[in-house]
Amino acid sequence: MSDLKTGDLAPHFRLATDGGGEIDLGELRGKTVILYFYPKDDTPGCTTQAIEFSKASAEFGQAGATIIGVSKDNVKKHDKFKAKHELTVTLASDEDGSTVEAYGSWVLKKLYGREYMGIDRSTFLIGPDGRLNRIWHKVKVKGHVDEVLAATQGLAK
Template sequence: MTISPGTPCPDFSLPDESGKTATLADFNGKPFVLYFYPKDDTSGCTREAVDFSGLRSEFDAIGVPVLGVSPDSVAKHRKFCDKHDLTVRLLADEEKTLIGAFGVWVEKSMYGRKYMGVDRTTALVAADGTVARVWEKVKVPGHAEEVLKAAREVAGAA
């Protein structure tokens, strides 16, 4: 089950694409976005990362950092960022600790084959550290803009 609004954001300490550690405490007192995606450099995940990167200045203007989270390694994230000129931070959750805590590591099925993977989900965390909004089974087109709109409301910049 995916984490629900009103729940405290689970604690985390994960490396980003540059190897720098990001922790929940880093965002104490400010809202932020966590978007969970299955895999670097696949079509939907690339589009989502490019869309969030394209809106980075608008998220920055309201003081809401955007963090992508997938089970890919730091090295894969670095390559993904370089290849597509991404500006959002990507957290490597190879042990799936945060992915598991949010309940987005799920059984999926493609062409009759069952496998485990990340259910594309986004969470907007409020300044008090609670989850303000969750988008499940995200459809990528227009999603980053929708998250920005909600982030403006949570940040009081509507």
């Protein structure tokens, strides 16, 4: 985990996105950003999370928020994942892991007694001023999007 805490400036990133695009956090200054990190395209929890964020994207938009999902999968995999599940959120590729690490979401994980490095399912609510407003680590998918939406709507007031 990094030492990031609420009130800190969000680490800058520029990443390739689905559809051959690019997203730069600096260009989003003045907008609220929901940045969520997830382990892998097309796995059960990650798919559910992406679908739920997509279903709520209009409500996030009304609160002035942009949603960006980030994993280490490449853009080609993101394109397939997005098309297969009709996702509306932007998916960014962090193949080298630098953004995942900058946000403290590259962590030691354990599964069946085996230790390995992987992405911590985590979400960052970045305010229009570029500062971290809320941070969620070790996210459980069920109910998470609703919690993030409530926090986002509270920030918009």
